[in-house]
Amino acid sequence: MQSRVTIVDVAREAGVSVATVSKVLNGKDGVAGATAVRVQGVIETLGYESSIVARSLRSSRTNVVGILVPEFEPFSAEVLKGVARGIGETQYELLAYAGAGARLHEGWERRSLSRLSGTLIDGAVLVTPTVTEVATTIPVVAIDPHTGTSRLPSVVSDNDDGGYQAARHLLDLGHTRIAFISGRPDLESSRGREAGYRRAMTEAGLAVDPALVVAGDYQREGARRATAALLDLAEPPTAVFAANDLSALATIEEATQRGVDVPGGLSVVGFDDVPEAARSVPGLTTVRQQMSEMGAVAAAMLLDLLRRSEPVNPHVRLGTELVVRASTAVPRR
Structure with missing residues (x-):
């Protein structure tokens, strides 16, 4: 493996002292113009770059x-x-x-x-x-x-408003039994999305069935377990709002594996709009955050x-x- 170029290598190739190279690197005075140009040329040719730590020791900044x-x-x-x-x-x-x-x-x-x-x-x-x-x-x-x-x-x-938009969309389509696969309970973002979901349900005059709110922890496997639990209910949901796209895509995977058609048998909404959302089959309806x-x-x-x-x-x-x-x-x- 080729060794890292050092300031000594630059000095040797340019025919100057290490101190002169250091002055050029740090923009200091005391170096003739022609010499500075020659040193800069050698630096570019050799691909020399001072280490971040060394840079910070010299100037207290690393850039x-x-x-x-x-x-x-x-x-x-x-x-x-x-x-x-x-x-x-x-x-x-x-x-x-x-x-x-x-x-x-x-x-x-x-x-x-x-x-x-x-x-x-x-x-x-x-x-x-x-x-x-x-x-x-x-x-x-x-x-x-x-x-x-x-x-x-x-x-x-604005996680609250995003959660509201997701649930409102499903309500406008005619769904009333809407599940929520939550994110991590310690995250304000997850709590906000759940609050928006609950606000939309309340405005529609619908009580939230506790059995339809299941933790997915923003993780693929957690969401698949949550989806399995929902689909195993005596009265499963007709729609799921998942707190992030990773969970929503996992919900589609689990439903498809169980023979449940998306969206025919189960509508799914995510949150994020990651690139995979547009590429999934079917394309994922989601709340885009910037x-x-x-x-x-x-x-x-x-x-x-x-x-x-x-x-x-x-x-x-x-x-x-x-x-x-x-x-x-x-x-x-």
Whole structure:
């Protein structure tokens, strides 16, 4: 394996001292113009790049921002695209980091920030953090924090309204026995989506049957178990609103495996509008949250903080939109 190019290699190739290369790298005076041009040429030819840690030791800045996630799944992947877009025209580079087993441990963000802040990143976007009371020396912005709005600048979706739109769509089609496969009970986003579902049912004059509200934990296997339990009821639902697309797609898988036609025998609505929603068969009706835009807005807020200015609005709530595809239909009579 080819060894990493070092500052010594650059100095040797350019015929100058290591100190001269260091001055060129850091934009210091005391180097003749022709020499600086020659050193820069060698740097580009050899592909030399100083380490992030060395850079931070010299200047107390790394010019790197981090996006820290508990795990890489469809939601965080779309948010990542938005953060990358948000910093695309700046001098900052982006580091995506997922702590091992972080989804299972409250406080994962504290450990991740402790490892990375200062020496590897200048600021961070935390995606679905479990806690927002974090002691850190760098600016931090939270996306969809577990506990909702906090002292940290944050970006969230209007989950209550999104849940309402999903249930309202199924009610408008004529469904009355509508199940809800919830997300994680510790997440504000899941609670908001359930609140919207319940609000729509109440407005329609329908009581929510407790047997039709089942936890899926935002996970594929959890959603399949929840769907199986619902379909095994003496009076199964005619429609399911799942708290995220991953759960909704798992609901379709489980129903199809049991011989239940979607949408003929069971209508299904998700939440997120991840790319897989449009590609599924049938296409998934879902509530679109602006995942990429959440990332871009969070990146803009973080850049404001890095410039030592406060965001104009430290707590941003983005709207949602119902996207109707082929997984919902009027119920069979």
